[in-house]
Amino acid sequence: MNNTVxxxxxISYKYKNDLILNKINLKINSGEKIALLGKSxxxxxxxxxxxxxxxxxxxxxxxxxNKNFEELDRKQKSKITTIWQxxxxxxxxxxxxxxxxxLLAKNNFYFAxxxxxxxxxxxxxxxxxxxxxxxxxxxxxxxxxLSGGQKQRVAIARSLIQGSNILLxxxxxxxLDPKLITTIKNLMLESIDKNNTKKSxxxxxxxxxxxxxxxxxxxxxxxxxxxxxxNIKRNNLKKIHLDKIY
Amino acid sequence: xxxxxxxxxxxxxxxxxxxxxLGYQLINNIHFGGLKLFQEFLISAFNPKIDNEIIIxxxxxxxxxxxxxxFSWLVSIIFGAIFGIISSNIFYKIFNIPNxxxxxxxxxxxxxxxxxxxxxxxxxxxxxGINFSIGILAISIPYIAINSKVFAEQLETIDYKxxxxxxxxxxxKFSSLLTLIWNPIINTFKNFGLYRxxxxxxxxxxxxxxxxxxxxxxxxxxxxxxxxxxxxxxxWSLAILIILSGLIFKKIKFxxxxxxxxxxxxxxxxxxxxxxxxxxxxxxxNNNFENFNSFSFLFKSSSxxxxxxxxxxxxxxxxxxxxxxxxxxxxPPLVIGIFNNNTSKIFIKIFAFLLRLIPTPVIxxxxxxxxxxxxSLAALTLGLHNAGITSKLLFTNLDSQDxxxxxxxxxxxxxxKTSWLLGLFSQQAKSYLAYCAYRSDxxxxxxxxxxxxxxxxxxxxxxxxxxxxxxxxVAIVMIAYSSIAIVGELINGKIKNSLT
Numbered sequence: 001m002n003n004t005v006x007x008x009x010x011i012s013y014k015y016k017n018d019l020i021l022n023k024i025n026l027k028i029n030s031g032e033k034i035a036l037l038g039k040s041x042x043x044x045x046x047x048x049x050x051x052x053x054x055x056x057x058x059x060x061x062x063x064x065x066n067k068n069f070e071e072l073d074r075k076q077k078s079k080i081t082t083i084w085q086x087x088x089x090x091x092x093x094x095x096x097x098x099x100x101x102x103l104l105a106k107n108n109f110y111f112a113x114x115x116x117x118x119x120x121x122x123x124x125x126x127x128x129x130x131x132x133x134x135x136x137x138x139x140x141x142x143x144x145x146l147s148g149g150q151k152q153r154v155a156i157a158r159s160l161i162q163g164s165n166i167l168l169x170x171x172x173x174x175x176l177d178p179k180l181i182t183t184i185k186n187l188m189l190e191s192i193d194k195n196n197t198k199k200s201x202x203x204x205x206x207x208x209x210x211x212x213x214x215x216x217x218x219x220x221x222x223x224x225x226x227x228x229x230x231n232i233k234r235n236n237l238k239k240i241h242l243d244k245i246y
Numbered sequence: 247x248x249x250x251x252x253x254x255x256x257x258x259x260x261x262x263x264x265x266x267x268l269g270y271q272l273i274n275n276i277h278f279g280g281l282k283l284f285q286e287f288l289i290s291a292f293n294p295k296i297d298n299e300i301i302i303x304x305x306x307x308x309x310x311x312x313x314x315x316x317f318s319w320l321v322s323i324i325f326g327a328i329f330g331i332i333s334s335n336i337f338y339k340i341f342n343i344p345n346x347x348x349x350x351x352x353x354x355x356x357x358x359x360x361x362x363x364x365x366x367x368x369x370x371x372x373x374x375g376i377n378f379s380i381g382i383l384a385i386s387i388p389y390i391a392i393n394s395k396v397f398a399e400q401l402e403t404i405d406y407k408x409x410x411x412x413x414x415x416x417x418x419k420f421s422s423l424l425t426l427i428w429n430p431i432i433n434t435f436k437n438f439g440l441y442r443x444x445x446x447x448x449x450x451x452x453x454x455x456x457x458x459x460x461x462x463x464x465x466x467x468x469x470x471x472x473x474x475x476x477x478x479x480x481x482w483s484l485a486i487l488i489i490l491s492g493l494i495f496k497k498i499k500f501x502x503x504x505x506x507x508x509x510x511x512x513x514x515x516x517x518x519x520x521x522x523x524x525x526x527x528x529x530x531x532n533n534n535f536e537n538f539n540s541f542s543f544l545f546k547s548s549s550x551x552x553x554x555x556x557x558x559x560x561x562x563x564x565x566x567x568x569x570x571x572x573x574x575x576x577x578p579p580l581v582i583g584i585f586n587n588n589t590s591k592i593f594i595k596i597f598a599f600l601l602r603l604i605p606t607p608v609i610x611x612x613x614x615x616x617x618x619x620x621x622s623l624a625a626l627t628l629g630l631h632n633a634g635i636t637s638k639l640l641f642t643n644l645d646s647q648d649x650x651x652x653x654x655x656x657x658x659x660x661x662x663k664t665s666w667l668l669g670l671f672s673q674q675a676k677s678y679l680a681y682c683a684y685r686s687d688x689x690x691x692x693x694x695x696x697x698x699x700x701x702x703x704x705x706x707x708x709x710x711x712x713x714x715x716x717x718x719x720v721a722i723v724m725i726a727y728s729s730i731a732i733v734g735e736l737i738n739g740k741i742k743n744s745l746t
Contacts, residue, residue: 052414053414054410054413054414074416074418075416077416078415078416078417080414081414081415082411082414084407084411086407088405088407088408088410088411089408089411090408090412090425090426090429091405091408092428092429092430092433093425093428093429101412101415101417101425102415104412104415104417104418104421104422104425105415105416105417105418107421108418108421109418109420109421109424111421112417112418112420112421112422112424112425113424115425116424116425116428117505117508117509117512118505118508119505119508119509162415
């Protein structure tokens with residue numbers, strides 16, 4: 001449990017003249033489930049983008065499995081998966097094609113080609129779409145034809161199908177109805193084996209707004225104005241902590 | 247005194263002022279020697295020659311035209327897509343390639359695009375001799391560059407967030423590239439592909455005038471022998487081909503969800519690439535290049551072209567482009583606005599169709615029957631042909647426009663012409679001008695055709711230099727042509743951006 005999988009050392013990120021992240025130090029250990037709390041604009045999305053390598057920090061080091069991010073090869077980098085706040089699905093592709101995109105890292109060019117021609121197998125994609133409670137009538141629908149909630153679940157299915165060890169999620173429960181949230185949250189926090197049963201717990205960092213969803217998390221990080229204000233066990237979270245960041 | 251206020255509507259009519267110098271020169275150059283020929287030309291339109299022999303020739307010539315058009319289209323659309331990909335910024339982002347390479351490729355394609363297929367045609371004929379494949383090559387070379395620009399522009403619209411998302415999956419780079427570009431490429435092909443096929447066929451007809459074969463060659467030979475009845479038989483058969491292909495194109499729908507069709511397209515894609523490469527190798531190794539043994543020719547040949555004459559030719563080409571563009575912009579709204587009734591509309595549409603149908607060399611040669619060669623005559627030809635194209639767009643847009651403003655204005659007692667101008671045209675003026683800016687790029691390139699036939703500008707000089715194998719002059723003229731087209735494209739690009 002104590003193996004550090006992700007580490008941020010003195011990370012700062014400046015955009016134009018604004019300091020978005022300010023000297024952040026963070027260690028994420030294997031199997032930890034962390035909730036990231038903070039107001040809109042506090043730097044949560046930027047922090048996630050730095051963690052998955054999309055944004056290069058202005059200062060500091062990002063380490064994945066004790067190696068600098070730049071030194072990692074493609075396969076090592078693919079051990080992180082992200083559910084973006086704005087989903088970032090490919091609008092012109094169907095829901096099942098988008099979910100299959102999650103398998104691109106583990107397959108060759110021919111698979112990508114077959115996926116676009118609609119001649120690849122969608123078996124695995126359908127399994128994950130079912131797990132995310134997506135009805136089979138929407139499998140071949142284009143993303144632009146889906147509702148907000150359906151799009152959200154396609155993005156989650158695409159992320160889960162990657163089978164990555166580390167999950168980063170930026171407000172993944174937006175657009176979902178309350179009944180679905182629990183199902184999706186459980187799916188996200190535990191890996192799934194071939195028989196559709198839950199296996200070992202995942203390492204996850206999930207940014208949230210709703211405090212009632214904190215139950216299944218081990219730790220809570222509070223961020224404000226690009227600075228980490230607290231990084232504590234969930235059981236130790238008190239109102240005083242929340243007052244600092246909200 | 248009130249200041250003159252320019253808006254999009256008035257800007258659409260202002261270029262008609264080019265008719266003042268143009269009309270003055272045309273009136274001065276008028277002669278009546280060929281009036282009888284002109285009369286005969288017009289009458290023959292209603293009395294084309296029809297017999298077994300000509301029908302067999304038409305079938306043979308149309309076959310050649312379709313074959314050259316189809317092959318050059320296939321090659322140019324496929325290689326256009328490939329060059330479009332390697333000249334789009336998404337390619338460089340995915341593969342982390344330095345951006346300067348992207349600029350070099352784009353610049354190279356801009357130069358190739360700036361030279362008209364007719365110029366490529368006469369250049370290749372001079373080097374290689376008359377050959378069926380010259381038509382395909384002459385069209386494919388600039389068309390690949392034109393198509394690549396369209397594909398690249400579409401690829402630039404890919405959402406950066408989609409790129410980041412696919413990038414974050416850490417898929418193999420080629421898989422990421424393919425996934426991102428697939429739909430923009432397919433959509434461009436769907437929206438633009440068949441239009442380019444029509445362009446290829448039209449270019450084949452024009453190149454036929456310079457000997458590459460097809461119906462264009464027959465049209466030119468009929469004109470040279472003043473056999474107008476035969477000429478009109480070819481023109482009407484060409485009209486039938488264009489109308490029929492237009493109807494077929496409207497019916498064709500590319501369904502990419504159809505797996506068999508998709509696999510067929512992929513097969514055509516790879517076969518075309520393999521065929522093109524093998525043909526290219528064959529072309530290189532089985533060619534004696536009679537008149538162009540090596541690049542040293544370029545330096546051995548001398549140039550008799552004086553600086554003053556050369557600058558004069560450049561100026562002539564620029565003036566020719568400006569005058570033609572002026573006619574192409576202002577003529578359609580002016581004529582449609584003045585003759586604003588249903589019967590006139592039908593006649594204008596037929597006239598515009600004829601202007602699009604009849605190749606520019608034929609229009610020019612016909613006008614030469616009663617007017618001496620001049621910049622004005624060449625500009626009138628090019629302007630009228632392009633006015634036929636701009637008027638088609640204007641009619642389509644006006645017909646699909648909401649007419650409530652127009653009806654409301656008429657009900658207030660405002661005259662029909664004013665209501666049309668303010669209630670209908672004014673709403674189209676901005677997009678019409680944006681299209682005309684795009685069209686003027688093509689007009690600059692097309693000055694080569696009328697230049698060669700009408701003895702004006704750089705086009706004429708190119709023909710002269712090629713005939714005397716003065717390769718240094720050819721190179722200078724080509725550079726000048728290319729520079730004018732590139733500067734024109736830059737200016738028009740700015741205008742288009744401000745209008746859209």
